[in-house]
Amino acid sequence: MTLDPGSAAIIQLAWARRLGLDDDAFSSALASGERIVRADQSARTVEFVRLFGSSALVGPPWVIDAAADLPDEEMAQHVTLLTLTRQHGGHGLGAAALFFADDLPLRQPPEEMTVSHANAEAIELEGRCPPDDVNEVGLSDLENRYTIVHELEGRRVPLACGAYTEWEGLLAHLGVLVDPEWRRRGLGSLAASIAAHEALAAGLTLQWRTDVSNTGSLALARKLGLSAGGIQTSVHLG
Numbered sequence: 001m002t003l004d005p006g007s008a009a010i011i012q013l014a015w016a017r018r019l020g021l022d023d024d025a026f027s028s029a030l031a032s033g034e035r036i037v038r039a040d041q042s043a044r045t046v047e048f049v050r051l052f053g054s055s056a057l058v059g060p061p062w063v064i065d066a067a068a069d070l071p072d073e074e075m076a077q078h079v080t081l082l083t084l085t086r087q088h089g090g091h092g093l094g095a096a097a098l099f100f101a102d103d104l105p106l107r108q109p110p111e112e113m114t115v116s117h118a119n120a121e122a123i124e125l126e127g128r129c130p131p132d133d134v135n136e137v138g139l140s141d142l143e144n145r146y147t148i149v150h151e152l153e154g155r156r157v158p159l160a161c162g163a164y165t166e167w168e169g170l171l172a173h174l175g176v177l178v179d180p181e182w183r184r185r186g187l188g189s190l191a192a193s194i195a196a197h198e199a200l201a202a203g204l205t206l207q208w209r210t211d212v213s214n215t216g217s218l219a220l221a222r223k224l225g226l227s228a229g230g231i232q233t234s235v236h237l238g
Contacts, residue, residue, distance in 0.1 A: 003227050007102040007205050008052050011229065014170040014205075015051055019058050029054040035072070037064045044237050046085055048075045051098070051230040060237075062088075081235045089238015096233075097218060099208040099226035103200065107193035114149050115194060116156065121147040125158035128179045136211060137175040139163055146194045148187060160187035162195030164204075171207045172199030176220065188220055196224065 003011075012026035020038055022028075029036045036056035046059035048067075055072045057064060066084045067075060074080050078095040122145045126134045139145065142163035149156040159182045164172040176192045196206050208226050210217035 003100055003229070004102050007100070008229070010170050010205050011100055011207070012051055012054070014168040015049060015056075017168045019047060019049065019056055021056060021058075025056065026051055026054040029056070039064050045093070046081055046090070046235050046237065048081060048233045049230065050076055050232075060088075076231045076233055078233050078235075081233050085235050085237060090235040091238065093234035093236060095212045095231060096209045097212050097221075097228065098230040098232055099210075099221040100229045101196070101206040101224070101226045104193065104196050104206070104225050106197060107190055109190055113190070114151065114156070116147045116149050116158070117145065118147070119145070121149055121156065121158040122161050122163070125161050125177055125179060128158075128181075129177055130180070133177060136214065136217075137177045139175060139177055141165060142173070142175050144195065144198065146191060146198065148191055148194075160191040162191030162193070164195050164199045164206075166204065167207065170205060172196070172202070172204035173207050173209065174199070176217075189223055192220065192224055 013023055016023055016025045021036060025036045030053055038058045039061040040058060041060055043059050046063050049056050050072055057067055063084055070080065076095065078092060082090055082092060122139050125147060126139055139161060142165045145161055145163040147158045147161040149158050160178040162176050164174045167173050174192060174195055176188050178188045199206060206226065208221045210221060
């Protein structure tokens with residue numbers, strides 16, 4: 001599905017505020033063709049974000065100086081930021097693809113499903129999943145959770161959870177976690193669709209962020225109908 005131009009502007013506004021930039025920073029950068037930079041001497045993280053043809057770099061002055069002559073294509077690669085920050089203890093947060101949507105087709109479950117809003121089921125689900133998956137999705141940071149549960153011998157077993165949190169009152173930052181034993185059955189798509197439509201009903205634009213090497217998550221974003229809109233590369237400073 002294609003994004004409405006107004007939705008792209010909303011996404012850029014949310015990211016501008018998230019990065020501590022002027023509200024019109026991304027639209028101004030597109031007009032000028034120049035990278036947005038914000039020098040922050042106290043920054044403990046270096047962030048490079050490219051959205052719909054505009055890019056921004058936030059970090060200490062020395063990293064902005066070091067990156068001045070590097071093209072966006074190079075800055076979008078995680079190894080570039082690691083190299084620039086190595087002497088300052090830079091360690092990886094990785095490169096993430098960003099997907100967005102302002103509408104999605106509604107997915108109907110093949111049978112009646114029970115959906116829980118309780119924290120307990122989401123926490124139990126995290127305990128059933130590999131730590132890398134748990135860390136990337138970050139369910140504990142996503143306030144609105146919709147967990148598909150299965151009634152088994154009198155108890156509710158969590159199978160998958162779709163969740164979102166609001167960014168700047170404009171974006172719904174989505175995440176999905178599925179019990180490894182229940183994957184490849186469409187539950188991830190269903191849980192994501194439930195969370196996404198709750199967010200759309202709240203007037204939010206959808207955002208999906210996933211590591212560029214996570215083929216399963218990339219495929220799920222495309223299957224849901226989200227549009228690729230950018231990339232975020234980050235490192236922590238030691």
